[in-house]
Amino acid sequence: MARLSFLFLGFLVFLGCSSVKTVSFKTPIDTQSKPIEYQIKKTFELEDLGIYASNEFDGARLNGFEKLNDSTAKAIIAPENEPINHSAYYAFKVWSDTSKPFYIRFQYPEEHKHRYIPKLYRNNSWSILDSTNVYRNDNTVTVKIELNSKPLTISAQELKTYNDTKAWVNNLISGKDYVTLKSYGTSILGRDLPVLDIGIGDPKGKDVVVLLTRQHPPEVTGFYAYQYFLETILDDSQLSKDFLSQYHVLAFPILNPDGVDLGHWRHNAGGVDTNRDWSQYNQPEVKQTVEFITKFLKKNRARIVLGLDFHSTYKDVFYTNNIRKTTALPNFIEDWFVALEENIPDYKVNEAAGNSTKPVSKGWFLYGHNAVGITYEIGDATPKERIKTIGKVTAKEMMKILTKANNN
Known part of the structure; x- marks a missing residue:
């Protein structure tokens, strides 16, 4: 960084x-x-899954994107510096070579918890991810989304x-x-x-x-x-x-x-x-x-x-x-x-x-x-x-x- x-x-x-x-x-x-830590602006590739994630746009926050298994990746989210208010913010685009359901688990630094319900942007329209597609387990949050070749923006709040x-x-x-x-x-x-x-x-x-x-x-x-x-x-x-x-x-x-x-x-x-x-x-x-x-x-x-x-x-x-x-x-x-x-x-x-x-x-x-x-x-x-x-x-x-x- x-x-x-x-x-x-x-x-x-x-x-x-x-x-x-x-x-x-x-x-x-x-x-x-x-001092602050800047994100590395890039497109993250999970080549064997044909899935991609990007923070290459204004307002983005994604510090890493890693495969957990064939159906799940973790989105690594970190703040600009610490100490900081416990209001973990995220915003990134994700897409896939083929249409498929996929899971993303949010990973924050220790002591920081998930705050914002994911907002989705596709086809020039914002929506809120249905709560049935949000899974909480102790301090982790995983979301289920539908991917295709058109980038889907996932953001803590509308951009x-x-x-x-x-x-x-x-x-x-x-x-x-x-x-x-x-x-x-x-x-x-x-x-x-x-x-x-x-x-x-x-x-x-x-x-x-x-x-x-x-x-x-x-x-x-x-x-x-x-x-x-x-x-x-x-x-x-x-x-x-x-x-x-x-x-x-x-x-x-x-x-x-x-x-x-x-x-x-x-x-x-x-x-x-x-x-x-x-x-x-x-x-x-x-x-x-x-x-x-x-x-x-x-x-x-x-x-x-x-x-x-x-x-x-x-x-x-x-x-x-x-x-x-x-x-x-x-x-x-x-x-x-x-x-x-x-x-x-x-x-x-x-x-x-x-x-x-x-x-x-x-x-x-x-x-x-x-x-x-x-x-x-x-x-x-x-x-x-x-x-x-x-x-x-x-x-x-x-x-x-x-x-x-x-x-x-």
């Missing part, structure tokens, strides 16, 4: 942080860059690469003169970092809402909620027009593009969880995000009132801070959650409240800007239609509450 250390780069980034205010947290975390994100953004903002797409910097590996600068009229003095996502590469369901949320803000309804006339939105659609395309479990190309770097900004992706926001606020004499960071976890949940009464929107969380339960069918808000002790974004919004900060999590297996409903309603009710607050 090729190794690359970004320790020196991390030092340079630290030196460049003097232009922005750092934020203190109770539990500091070392976010200096650490949404950096290029997919750019295409979605460009389509979303087409014809909308109140949205400006900007590049505010580059990732460690040189990918542009995009931001949507959104507002009707002069931004000076307007309160700001910040929307973040894709800090953690596999968390695609959270990205889907982000898409529906942002699409609703930009739907040109009267509510949208009123909201964007009174508030300004800064939307960051992919904070960790390197990690996404490298098929990382959790980290960026610096081997760091970017959602633990919202204190000293050692990683360039977070540093440049903070610099852009800081510059925008200073230029426009504005303040952040709300920050939402979209993620995925085992179930739908909103992680909130307990400190509220002294923030810019002291009643927002309670009002928002009541509105969600009233407007989403059969929905009960799952809130986990606790002031951030580690340097995560929701704590940065609170301690750095006296703003409401929320980590907006969607479950790994939440159905797409349900995500759509939640994403749209959460955006509508946010706009209603903020617009009403501004008019009082």
Whole structure:
């Protein structure tokens, strides 16, 4: 495995942080860059079986593919580095010279378990592998699939690469003169970092809402909620027009593009969880995000009132801070959650409240800007239609509450 250390780069980034205010947290975390292990990009061949597997595409994660017997192979999956969150991610293509059923056993490093139900992509369509074809035995998971000569993608979550994100953004903002797409910097590996600068009229003095996502590469369901949320803000309804006339939105659609395309479990190309770097900004992706926001606020004499960071976890949940009464929107969380339960069918808000002790974004919004900060999590297996409903309603009710607050 090729190794690359970004320790020196991390030092340079630290030196460049003097232009922005750092934020203190109770539990500091070392976010200096650490070595990562790159996958060897190749097509693995089981010649005697006529079966092949490949990781030669963006978002792939496959570290080895070996025969166990005539009907079974093991897919070796390893993270970019350790220690790391126990969220083993995988994505690879597999095919066969002849049509046949075949079994694949997932092999992870010790202490890591299978998390994601396999998603299958073939014939331009995604599906979920039927649970009857998933076999669990102690700590091992084996899946049964049908192979033929056309490659089948097997992935922990549906693939949404950096290029997919750019295409979605460009389509979303087409014809909308109140949205400006900007590049505010580059990732460690040189990918542009995009931001949507959104507002009707002069931004000076307007309160700001910040929307973040894709800090953690596999968390695609959270990205889907982000898409529906942002699409609703930009739907040109009267509510949208009123909201964007009174508030300004800064939307960051992919904070960790390197990690996404490298098929990382959790980290960026610096081997760091970017959602633990919202204190000293050692990683360039977070540093440049903070610099852009800081510059925008200073230029426009504005303040952040709300920050939402979209993620995925085992179930739908909103992680909130307990400190509220002294923030810019002291009643927002309670009002928002009541509105969600009233407007989403059969929905009960799952809130986990606790002031951030580690340097995560929701704590940065609170301690750095006296703003409401929320980590907006969607479950790994939440159905797409349900995500759509939640994403749209959460955006509508946010706009209603903020617009009403501004008019009082």
